[in-house]
Amino acid sequence: MEKNKxxxxxxxxxxxxxxxxxxxxxxxxxxxxxxxxCCIGQAxxxxxxxxxxxxxxxxxxxxxxxxxxLGGLLTGLGVYDKIGKFAGAGSVVPITGFANxxxxxxxxxxxxxxxxxVCANLFKLAGPVLVYGVGSSIIVGLLYLWLx
Amino acid sequence: xxxxxxxxxTFAFKRPPYVWSSGSIVGDVEAAGPLGEKFDLVLEDDxxxxxxxxxxxxxxxxxxxxxxxxxxxxxxxxxxxxxGGDLLNQIVTANYAARQLDVPFLGLYxxxxxxxxxxxxxxxxxxxxxxxxxxxxxxxxxxxxxRQYRFPLEMGTVSPPTAQRTVTGAGCTVLGAxxxxxxxxNITTYNGVRVKEATLGKVVDMGILDAxxxxxxxxxxxxxxxMAFLRDTNRTPDMLDAIITGDLxxxxxxxxxxxCDDEGIKLAGKHHDCGxxxxxxxxxxxxxxxxxxxxxxxLNAHILPRISAGEWRQVLFLATGALMSPTxxxxxxxxxxxxxxxxxxxxS
Numbered sequence: 359m360e361k362n363k364x365x366x367x368x369x370x371x372x373x374x375x376x377x378x379x380x381x382x383x384x385x386x387x388x389x390x391x392x393x394x395x396c397c398i399g400q401a402x403x404x405x406x407x408x409x410x411x412x413x414x415x416x417x418x419x420x421x422x423x424x425x426x427x428l429g430g431l432l433t434g435l436g437v438y439d440k441i442g443k444f445a446g447a448g449s450v451v452p453i454t455g456f457a458n459x460x461x462x463x464x465x466x467x468x469x470x471x472x473x474x475x476v477c478a479n480l481f482k483l484a485g486p487v488l489v490y491g492v493g494s495s496i497i498v499g500l501l502y503l504w505l506x
Numbered sequence: 507x508x509x510x511x512x513x514x515x516t517f518a519f520k521r522p523p524y525v526w527s528s529g530s531i532v533g534d535v536e537a538a539g540p541l542g543e544k545f546d547l548v549l550e551d552d553x554x555x556x557x558x559x560x561x562x563x564x565x566x567x568x569x570x571x572x573x574x575x576x577x578x579x580x581x582x583x584x585x586x587x588x589x590g591g592d593l594l595n596q597i598v599t600a601n602y603a604a605r606q607l608d609v610p611f612l613g614l615y616x617x618x619x620x621x622x623x624x625x626x627x628x629x630x631x632x633x634x635x636x637x638x639x640x641x642x643x644x645x646x647x648x649x650x651x652x653r654q655y656r657f658p659l660e661m662g663t664v665s666p667p668t669a670q671r672t673v674t675g676a677g678c679t680v681l682g683a684x685x686x687x688x689x690x691x692n693i694t695t696y697n698g699v700r701v702k703e704a705t706l707g708k709v710v711d712m713g714i715l716d717a718x719x720x721x722x723x724x725x726x727x728x729x730x731x732x733m734a735f736l737r738d739t740n741r742t743p744d745m746l747d748a749i750i751t752g753d754l755x756x757x758x759x760x761x762x763x764x765x766c767d768d769e770g771i772k773l774a775g776k777h778h779d780c781g782x783x784x785x786x787x788x789x790x791x792x793x794x795x796x797x798x799x800x801x802x803x804x805l806n807a808h809i810l811p812r813i814s815a816g817e818w819r820q821v822l823f824l825a826t827g828a829l830m831s832p833t834x835x836x837x838x839x840x841x842x843x844x845x846x847x848x849x850x851x852x853x854s
Contacts, residue, residue: 365713371764372714372722376757377667377793384664433660442662449662462660466653469558483661 388448391441395452399425422453429457434465459483510633513738515706522700523632525814525850526580526639526680528806529573531566533648533674536795536803539785544807545675546573552649552674560594563647563676567592567603570676571641574806577695578680580639585609585680587631589624590643592798593617593651593672600643609641617827618724618753619707620644621802622846625679625823626704629848632683639683645676646797655717655832668719670755670796673784677802679810696814698853704846705735709829711842717835721758721781721793724826727843728754729765731824735847736771743776747818750809751845752801752825753781755793780804780825801825810850819852 399421406412406420432438438458442449449455463482467475481488512518530545537548547569554562567590575582588607591614592599604611616623624642631637651672652659682688686696710730714723728751736742743749754762759779766773780801781794805823812818824847830839 365711368712368726368765369714372719372761375760375764376719376722379667436660439660439662443664445662446664455662458660458662462658465660466658469560483657 384446387444388446391445391448392452393448395425395449395454398428399452425453426457429454430461433458433461438462456484456487459487512703513734515708515734516738517626517630517633517704517706518739519629519633519702519704521633521683522702522851523629523640523681523683524685525696525699525701525810526682526686527574527578527695528680528810529570529575529577529676529678530803530807531570531573531676532799532803535648535671535789535791536673536675536784539789541784541804541808544811545803546570546807549674552647559647559649559653560598563592563594563599563645563650563674564602564606566647566674566676567599567643567645568606570645570678570802571603571607571643574641574678574680578682578686580680582607582609584639585641586637586639587612587628588641588643589614589628590641590645590678591615591620591624592645594654599645599647599650603643616825616844616846617829618646618796618798618800619825619827619844619846620798621677621679621805622752622823622825622848625681625701625848626706626846628681629701629704632681635683637683640681641678642681643676643678644798644802646672646674646799648672648674648797651797665792666718667792668716668721668755668757669792670720670753670781670794671785671791672797673753673795673800673803675797675799675803677799677804677806679806696810699810699814700851700853701848702851703735703739703849705731705738705824705848707731707824707844707846708734709842709844711840713840715835715838715840717830717841719757720753720796720828720841721755722761723758723828723841724843724845725754725758725761725765728758728762728824728826728845729769731845731847732762732766732773732822733769733771735822735849739849743771743773746776746820746822746849748778749773749776749822750804750824751777751779751781752827753794753796754779754826755781755796757793758826783808813850813852816852819854821850823848823850 628640784795
């Protein structure tokens with residue numbers, strides 16, 4: 359009992375004294391970088407729509423593919439992690455962050471071989487996103503079916 | 507009570523082992539820190555020409571031993587035992603380095619406390635007359651530790667302000683039963699530096715769950731060992747020149763001072779931390795350095811030379827380890843800590 363009390367007191371003190379994240383500063387950085395990535399996305403979209411004259415339904419797909427490519431490329435060049443250290447959620451949330459979370463483990467596990475290294479670890483971080491994404495879309499699909 | 511024991515958990519060596527020599531190897535980030543010029547070897551490339559970071563860490567471990575042995579004029583065949591470990595699963599770094607060195611080997615795991623654990627056990631074996639010399643080693647590598655404990659390196663994530671950076675480095679201390687210049691060897695490294703006493707650590711867990719706040723998780727273990735040492739040997743902190751912890755970092759050190767303060771023990775002015783010493787605040791690495799390599803390289807490149815030069819005469823060196831794994835963290839377990847201590851003295 360005495361030990362638990364002491365531990366609880368210590369945890370409380372650590373909570374109070376620990377250096378805190380600079381939330382306001384991080385929010386601004388995330389907003390700026392996240393916003394910039396979205397602006398680039400919009401530029402790609404306009405390029406697809408007005409210059410390449412792609413049909414309306416393909417424009418979104420084209421933009422996603424392009425952004426994922428950029429995210430993967432910047433990860434491979436060792437730039438995306440630096441952007442991420444600055445921007446936090448600003449570079450994690452957009453689709454480029456998803457690309458980063460797939461390419462990063464793939465690069466890292468190259469030393470363990472192509473099958474059990476690269477392939478087995480490819481979705482180590484992105485896997486949960488896919489599981490929840492696919493899972494929730496099945497539920498929504500069933501609801502649509504049920505509600506007509 | 508046995509002759510060489512004091513109090514609850516302290517050993518007093520009857521024939522205190524001599525510190526013969528040191529070897530230290532670090533990466534470029536460590537070399538850019540305040541102790542940069544003191545290390546024996548600096549890696550420009552963190553794979554050191556190897557195919558993986560694990561292989562590079564193994565090579566660092568091996569070469570830290572080779573450097574230390576060369577400095578005290580000992581051939582690898584003459585080394586009677588190597589004691590050491592690292593942070594990787596199954597302590598593979600130490601195991602594979604021992605394969606290369608072909609020496610009698612005891613692999614140890616005490617997380618980041620391994621350096622002190624190795625010194626303690628090495629000293630016990632030498633004082634007991636079982637060994638004439640021993641190499642005590644530990645290593646860590648930023649890239650291998652990140653992979654095992656955190657995220658892939660190229661992942662763009664922000665580390666919280668309490669986080670510490672794993673030191674890329676390996677450090678080796680060679681201990682011997684006789685003075686270093688015995689056996690006609692021409693030793694210029696250390697003069698009259700001996701391991702006099704050692705205190706065993708207990709596993710202390712105050713329920714910290716945050717793996718990005720290791721300093722706070724390990725501080726209670728450090729406080730427990732420091733207080734046990736002072737109690738067992740009837741000393742006060744004023745009687746020592748320095749009390750040096752392994753890798754509590756900036757915030758963990760703060761918590762250690764608080765915990766000792768509660769017990770009426772004032773460490774301020776005497777306490778230093780290798781994790782704080784190894785990087786400068788300008789490097790913006792949050793709370794400082796961590797990992798097995800952190801206390802190992804700071805001890806061998808900075809602390810031992812200072813003791814030998816007489817700048818510090820009596821130093822309590824303790825390395826702290828966080829004894830969790832990624833699996834236990836995911837299962838919601840808190841982080842237990844341990845700290846072993848050795849008292850290193852300059853003979854007058």
